[in-house]
Amino acid sequence: MFAQNADAVNFCREGRDRMFSQLLRLCREWCTSIPHDFRNDHMRTRLNELLGLCSVDQTFKQKATDLQINLRSTLNKLDKYDKAVKNLHKTLSDNKQRPIQSDILERFSMVGVDEILLALADNDLADLGQNRNGPGCSISFYVEWFNRLSSFAATEVLRQLRKKHRVEVIEFLIDVAKECCEIGNFNSLMAIVAGLSLPAVMRLKKTVIEFLIDVAKECCEIGNFNSLMAIVAGLSLPAVMRLKKTHILKLYNNRLYYLSIMEMLIPNLVEYTMSGQRLKNQNLEILQHQLDPSGNFLSYRATMKAAQWRAETVGSTQKIVIPFFVLLIKDLFLLYHSGIRTLPNGHLNYIAFSQISEQLRSVVKWKTANCTFPKNAAVLQYMLISSLYGEKDLLLASFECETAESAVEREQLKKLKNSS
Structure with a gap:
């Protein structure tokens, strides 16, 4: 190119x-999309040589200088991020309560598209979150953040020895997950729901039943009679009613309370049926829809598209879109490996790479969104440095909250104690 433009025939300003x-x-x-390439001294030297050839006058020289300054700033930011995360892991492994940065592990913006492409080249998706020292370390840190948030949700529930407090924590976490869904933070939404769906939490029949009773009361108070009747019908099933030790019987034994519910329900139910309106309990159904894996997470993908549309709307104040990261990587992995990347003539498959680039372009757009929410450093620090239960400790804590009732649970508890 330089030789052609240096020719007397082709040369013109x-x-x-x-x-x-x-x-x-x-x-x-x-430099903007793949800054990791220039962490190598050789690549930076070649870039400077190329920019030096472009600096033919003062205007181009200034543009080249600005580009080099921005690249150095980006590389310094990446280096600081890597050091901060590694220091955090050392802090957690040493179990020391030292001050840390309040804005590192959770940052989706630090995951580079170049790291994603390098990760996609690996043939085993299971190894994605294992690399802490290579070029894809930001991905592994972000996957670990998801796992930590999930374990945090389960641990906070099982730390509460009183049933009332466990119910309050579950209700609070569901409200947080609902808020995450509304602002477009689907990764944290899925992490919280995954933590609440762990077997150690789900086996807490008394806690779950009391929570459902509270939800039923709330449904009655706000006029959501469809959900109220659905919950009462589920709690009335023989498999649930046989749990005499659980406190569900309080709802049915207290006739005055039950009659007051029916007194409120009957006239309003007629009005509800006549109007044909369908009211929903947002707190529960939003989570249920997002968790539903049927149709390849069809409900989640529909909500995700709505969030993208909202973020792209002119004048919208809600620009944040943080996708369910593991599912995003899985989609890109299947897209990368399902098609032919190199054609028989040696050329690249433009259609296949265009599909991948379209997805990555969205990732770049999501990363650059400006977050207007203030950070609560104390809460984030507690989430990052608080000790978490492992899988075995979660189950042991679960059995401390509610004793083993079935033979299977008693055998499971015996094995857990023997392995301790």
């Missing part, structure tokens, strides 16, 4: 400026 502009644009896109 307009052609040279056009070529240098295109080269600068290429270098700028490269």
Whole structure:
């Protein structure tokens, strides 16, 4: 290219400026999208050589200088992030309560598209979150953040020895998950729901039943009679009613309370049926829809599209979109490996790579969204440095909250104690 424009026939200022502009644009896109490539001294030297050829006048020289300054700033930011995360892991492994940065592990913006592409080249998706020292370490840190948030939700529930407090924690976490869904933070939403869905939490029949009773009361008070009747019908099933030790019988033994519910229900139920309206309990159904894996997470994908549309709407104040990261990587992995990347003539499959680039373009857009929510450093620090229960400790804590009732649970508890 330089030789052609240096020829006397082809040489002209307009052609040279056009070529240098295109080269600068290429270098700028490269430095912005794949900054990890320039952590190597050799690559930085070659980039400086290329930019030096483009610096033919003061205007191009200034543009090249600005590009180099921005690249150095980006690389310094990445280096600081890596050091901060590694120091955090050392802090957690040493179990020391030291001050830490309040804005590191949870940052989706630190995951680079170049890291994603390198991770996609691996043939085993299970190894994705194992690399802490290579070029894809930000991905492994972000996957660990998801796992930590999930374990945190389960641990906080099982730390509460009183049933009333466990119910309050579950209700609070569901409200947090609902808020995450409303603002577009689907990764944290899925992490919280995954933690509440662990066997150690789900086996707490007394806690879950009391929570459902509280939900039924709330449904009655707000006029959501469809959900009220559905919950009462489920709690009235023989498999649930046989649990005499659980406190569900209080709801049915207290006739005055039950009659007061029916007194409120009957006239309103007629009005509800006549109007044909369908009221829903948002707190529960939003979570149920997002968790539903049927149709390849069809409900989640529909909600995700709505969040994208909302973020792209002119004048919208809600620009944040944080996807369910593991599912995003899985989609990209299948897209990368399902098609032919190289054609028989040696050319790249443009259609296949265009589909991948379209997904990655969305990732870049989501990463650059400006977060207007204030950070609560104390809460985030507690989430990052508080000790969490492992899988075995979660089950042991679960059996401390509610004793083993069936023979299977008693055998499971015996094995857990013997292995301790």
